Amino acid sequence: MSQPVGAPAAQSHPLPSYLQADHLGPWGNYLQQVDRVTPYLGSLARWVETLKRPKRILIVDVPIELDNGTIAHYEGYRVQHNLSRGPGKGGVRFHQDVTLSEVMALSAWMSVKNAAVNVPYGGAKGGIRVDPKKLSMGELERLTRRYTSEIGLLIGPSKDIPAPDVNTNGQIMAWMMDTYSMNTGATATGVVTGKPVDLGGSLGRVEATGRGVYTVGVEAAKLTGLALEGARIAVQGFGNVGGIAAKLFAEAGAKVVAVQDHTGTIFNSKGLDVPALLAHVKTRGGVGGFAGADVMKAEEFWGVDCEILIPAALEGQITKDNAGQIKAKLVIEGANGPTTTEADDILHDKGVLVLPDVIANAGGVTVSYFEWVQDFSSFFWSEDEINARLVRIMQEAFAGIWQVAQEHKVSLRTATFIVACQRILHAREMRGLYP
Numbered sequence: 001m002s003q004p005v006g007a008p009a010a011q012s013h014p015l016p017s018y019l020q021a022d023h024l025g026p027w028g029n030y031l032q033q034v035d036r037v038t039p040y041l042g043s044l045a046r047w048v049e050t051l052k053r054p055k056r057i058l059i060v061d062v063p064i065e066l067d068n069g070t071i072a073h074y075e076g077y078r079v080q081h082n083l084s085r086g087p088g089k090g091g092v093r094f095h096q097d098v099t100l101s102e103v104m105a106l107s108a109w110m111s112v113k114n115a116a117v118n119v120p121y122g123g124a125k126g127g128i129r130v131d132p133k134k135l136s137m138g139e140l141e142r143l144t145r146r147y148t149s150e151i152g153l154l155i156g157p158s159k160d161i162p163a164p165d166v167n168t169n170g171q172i173m174a175w176m177m178d179t180y181s182m183n184t185g186a187t188a189t190g191v192v193t194g195k196p197v198d199l200g201g202s203l204g205r206v207e208a209t210g211r212g213v214y215t216v217g218v219e220a221a222k223l224t225g226l227a228l229e230g231a232r233i234a235v236q237g238f239g240n241v242g243g244i245a246a247k248l249f250a251e252a253g254a255k256v257v258a259v260q261d262h263t264g265t266i267f268n269s270k271g272l273d274v275p276a277l278l279a280h281v282k283t284r285g286g287v288g289g290f291a292g293a294d295v296m297k298a299e300e301f302w303g304v305d306c307e308i309l310i311p312a313a314l315e316g317q318i319t320k321d322n323a324g325q326i327k328a329k330l331v332i333e334g335a336n337g338p339t340t341t342e343a344d345d346i347l348h349d350k351g352v353l354v355l356p357d358v359i360a361n362a363g364g365v366t367v368s369y370f371e372w373v374q375d376f377s378s379f380f381w382s383e384d385e386i387n388a389r390l391v392r393i394m395q396e397a398f399a400g401i402w403q404v405a406q407e408h409k410v411s412l413r414t415a416t417f418i419v420a421c422q423r424i425l426h427a428r429e430m431r432g433l434y435p
C-alpha cells in the first residue's frame with residue numbers, strides 16, 4: 001500500500017561494501033547524481049534507496065579453450081539495476097577495463113535513460129573483462145556463447161534483453177540469440193536487440209544512437225541560437241555512436257575539425273572528410289594514419305576551438321583536469337558517463353550547456369524497443385517509419401526535460417533525473433513491496 005505524503009523516510013541500513021561510494025569510479029559518479037535529484041522527488045524520496053542498490057548482480061566465470069589449446073578464464077557480469085517499469089534492458093560491453101562498478105553504473109544509467117524516453121523497460125547492463133581485439137573470431141564466438149549460457153539465468157525476451165555496446169555488434173548479438181534459442185529449444189529473436197536485419201533486427205538500429213545524439217543537438221542548437229551551418233565539432237570516439245553522429249552533423253553543414261579514438265587524435269581546421277574517415281576506420285580499425293588531417297597531441301584534444309564537443313568513447317573522460325580547457329558551447333554526451341560530477345560543475349560555471357547521456361544517447365535503446373516490438377509482432381516497419389518515430393520520441397522527451405530544467409533552474413542532467421526517477425519510483429510505489 002502506498003504511504004501518505006510526509007511519511008517517515010525508510011530506515012537506512014549500511015550499504016554492502018561493493019555499493020559504497022568510496023569504490024569511486026562510475027558507480028560513485030552515479031550516486032552523486034542521485035543525491036542531487038533527491039530534493040526534487042517530493043514524497044517519492046522515501047523510495048530513493050531503491051535507486052542506490054541494483055536489484056540483482058550476477059558475476060560469472062567464462063572459461064573458453066583458446067586456439068592454442070590453453071584454457072582461459074574471463075570474468076563476466078550481468079547487473080539488473082531496476083525492473084519496476086518493465087524487463088531489464090541494456091547493452092553488453094567487451095573491454096579489458098570492465099569492472100563491476102562500471103557495469104553497475106551503466107545498468108543504473110539504463111534505468112534512468114529508459115524512463116527518460118518512457119520506453120517500458122527497467123535498466124540492466126552486462127560485460128566481460130576482456131580485450132576482444134586479442135581474440136580470433138572462433139575464440140570470440142566461444143566466449144560470447146559461454147557468457148550467454150552463464151547469464152541465461154537472467155535474460156529472456158520478457159525478462160532482460162541485452163544489446164550491443166563497446167566492442168560488441170550485430171554478429172555478437174546473433175551468437176547470443178542463437179545460444180539462448182538453442183538452450184531454450186525455440187528461436188527467440190526478442191532476447192537481444194541490435195541483431196542483423198536478416199535475423200529479426202530493425203532497420204535504422206545501427207544508426208539510431210548517433211541519430212538521437214544529432215536530434216537532441218539540433219533541438220538544443222535551436223533553443224540556444226547556435227547555427228549548425230559551419231559549426232565546428234570535435235568528437236571523441238569514432239565508433240558506432242561518434243562516427244554516425246559526426247556523419248549526420250557534417251551532412252547538416254557542420255565541420256568536424258577534430259577526432260580522437262584509441263589509435264590517435266587528428267585535426268583539420270577546414271573540416272575532415274567524414275565519409276572518407278569512416279571508410280578509413282572500417283579498413284584500418286581507427287582514425288590513426290588518416291591522410292586528410294594533421295596529428296594532434298592527445299592532451300590537446302579537449303582544448304580544440306569548437307562550438308560542439310561530442311564525447312562518444314568511454315566514461316570518465318571529461319574531468320576536473322581538462323574541463324577548464326573546453327571551449328565548446330555545447331557538449332553532447334554520446335558516451336555513457338563521460339563527465340565526472342566535478343567536471344559537470346566546472347562546465348556549468350563556464351556556461352557550457354551539457355546534454356547528458358541519459359537523454360542524448362537514448363536513441364539506441366529507443367530503436368531497440370522498436371526492434372523488440374517488431375520481433376514480438378513479426379511485423380517490420382520501414383526505415384522512414386523507424387526514423388520518424390525515433391525523432392518524435394527524442395524531440396518530445398527533450399522538450400519535456402528542457403521545461404523541467406527551466407522550472408527548477410537545474411542542469412539538464414538533474415532535470416532528466418527528475419523526470420526519470422519520478423517515473424521509476426512512482427512505478428515502484430504503485431507496485432508496492434512484495435511480500
Ligand code: NAD
Pocket residue numbers: 164165166167168209236237238239240241242260261262263286312313314315334335336361362364365
Ligand atoms: P564502439 O566500440 O563502436 O566505439 C568506441 C569508440 O571509442 C572507438 O572509436 C574507440 O576507438 C574509442 N575509444 C576507446 N577507447 C578510447 C580511448 N581510451 N580514448 C579515445 N577513444 C577511445 O562503441 P559505441 O557503441 O560507439 O559506444 C561508445 C559509447 O557510447 C559508450 O560509452 C557506449 O556505452 C555508449 N552508447 C552506445 C550505444 C550504442 O547503441 N552503441 C548506445 C548508448 C550509448
